[in-house]
Amino acid sequence: MDALVEAALRKWPNVPHCHGWLALDARGNWYMRDERTQHAGPFPQSKGSRIEHEKLRQFIERNYAADEAGAWYFQNGPQRVYVDLEAAPWVWRVGDEAGWPVTSHTGLATEVLSAWLDESGRLFLHTPLGLGLVHTQDMEFAARAVEAGAWVPQPLPFAQMAAHFGHVLQPQP
Template sequence: MDDIVRQALVKWPNVPHCTGWLLLDRRGNWRMRDEAAQAQGAPGEPIRHEALLGFIHRNYEADARGQWFFQNGPQRVYVELVYTPWIVRLAVDAGGTLTLTDQAGGAFTPAAAWLDDEGGILFTEAAASAGQQPRVAALHDHDLDLFSEHAKIADDGQSGTFHWRADATLPLQTIPRADVAARFGFVASPAAQAAQAADASGDRA
């Protein structure tokens, strides 16, 4: 997190959170959603300003409930996730080695690989510490052909392997897409969760 953001949090600690205005799409694009986009359930306009994208990436974190957010100065802007909190690109470097890079430009080192029931590929890293959920990322759909060149999938689509390194072949595990958020401990729609909480509070009033 940027120092200027930490300072803003100390100076203005009680700024209300924001939900629904920022979305991460299935291809790792950040999108700004105005009121019209939110009302229509539309993804919103992609953010292309490089400095703003860098600011988002440096200040992108998750809270204790698994809701991902961008800390915009003193305000926490919760992110709507079309799928996972991270989207990765698969490539081959100059030495012929496979690489995975997340939407923030950071390296992603897979400890496990997953195949969902819609043909999507997921990777998880090793958990940073005991009791912590590992980072989970969906593979960009433009990279499925390259993935298939380094994978063997059974005819029934229920098993297989991914050859990541000479000394690291990952078994492909299967998972229903609908179970991914719960399995890996993140909230896909903080806006929907906030609305449900508000409805429940109203019912109790």
């Protein structure tokens, strides 16, 4: 967490949390969801505005964490902005180098503990950071890891993943 954010938390410890205004899609893109977007429907049916500003994305990613209930948030100074998740808290990029290195959408390297397939054929990887979905552009490399026996996917319905791995897709106040 940024030192500036930690200082703001000490200075203003009781700022109300924010829900519904930030979302993460299945490709690792962040979305701002204003009131009009929120009234148009839940994420991802109503996405909002994709955050393109590189420094803002980096700030969000450096201050991205989960609370004790498994709800993911971005600590924006003294305010906790909860994140609606389309698929999982992480989106994994898989490299084509030896060992198929895995990196999160926030740039964190990790290792694969287990692999899971949902009913749609989407590949999820459980790591020490938590559960994440393999980015669609990296499925060729992930398939090579599976074919080589490095990852052995187990079936698990998508509706059961959040409870099984302890994360919340749509945090509520």
